[in-house]
Amino acid sequence: MVKSPVKNKINLVFIPVSDVEKAKQWYAKILGIQDGEVHFGHLFAAGMDEGSGMILDTMPMWRDENGKLPTLNVPAIQFGTEDVHASYQFMKENGVELVTEIQHGQFFVFKDPDGNMLMVCED
Incomplete structure (x- = not known):
């Protein structure tokens, strides 16, 4: 098998x-x-502590042709936490739209604005 020149590493995730x-x-x-830094007037490179x-x-x-912004309609990006219950409560207290309750004691899904x-x- 030919070795791919593409690394098996995720550098960045883009959120519309x-x-x-x-x-x-x-x-x-x-x-x-x-x-973080704003570049080209339309993107913000966030200063993340670790990971991608x-x-x-x-x-x-x-x-699209009407100027409509694409959105992530499935939870394609996952953020880590050491305490899913504290994170869920924090989101709730900050008015974040929660899509699910805590599932299997491990994760929950939310929406950004x-x-x-x-x-x-x-984790």
Whole structure:
């Protein structure tokens, strides 16, 4: 078998957002992001503590013919936690739209303000 030149490593995840400044503030509050940089006026490279990087992007190139933003309609991105119950309560207290209750004592799904479905799972 020929070895692939593509690494088996995820560098970044992109999350589509309608307003990069509002999204930056919301994700900072929910994930405790302390820093990052806005690039090209439409994306925010979040300063993540560990794991893959995260980009919040208004995705001007990927909008449909009506200018509609694509969203993640399944929980394709998972954030870790050491306490799923405390994380669920934190989201609830901060008015985050919760899609599921805690499942199997391990994870739950929520939506960001743009309707992207995301997951929190206990490490």
